[in-house]
Amino acid sequence: TRSKVLLPDIGQTLYDPITRATLQPGTEYKKPPASDKWLIQWHRDALADFSDVPPDEREYMQEWDKFMLTKRLSSSIYFPAAWLSFVRLKSEWLLSSPSRMTEFGKHFTYLLARSSLDHGTVVEALDHIAMRKAKLGIKTGEYPTLVPKGSPQGPHIRKSAGGCLVCGLTVLGPRLLLCTNLKCSKRLYHSDCISENAKMSVDDPDWVCNECFDTQAAERT
Structure with missing residues (x-):
């Protein structure tokens, strides 16, 4: 077993490097348990600093970051399963707002384009969304179609x-x-x-x- 680490008296105030709490000389120093809260908060604050990111997009990005930062994926091969887990866990959160569903659609389309997701995984996720939608009694097309203000509409939109x-x-x-x-x-x-x-x-x-x-x-x- 490891011996106790006692805080020395160095003639000035000591602070915990994580919590910034005051430490008393002569007491045992116990390393705080690992926490992702600081990293999640750092990312949240960083996203909040981008004034050109629309509020709906920022909200979705913050929720996605909060989920993924705790996963610590060691390889991209594990990404589809993690993304599917996000959909299953957050399906009601997504369905509670049309803007969230719009951001979700934009996100998985981007991930498909990057080959980060395969078609089968997306279909499985959409099946789950449809099932939750039915259980929650949300009718298809109940929400208004959201089009960003000033969004150009023209032949550049790719099918x-x-x-x-x-x-x-x-x-x-x-x-x-x-x-x-x-x-x-x-x-x-x-x-x-x-x-x-x-x-x-x-x-x-x-x-x-x-x-x-x-x-x-x-x-x-």
């Missing part, structure tokens, strides 16, 4: 291979509509893009795309 099957654009935030057939290869839609031509109400928690609807109808006959 995504994994985007809405109607418009081709990335599926973000509260407009997300997912076909509940796990075997469907074309599951992602914007609720407002498909609602007019959908054969099933987009508010139905068990919603399936038109192709799956026809297949299921044929199987019942």
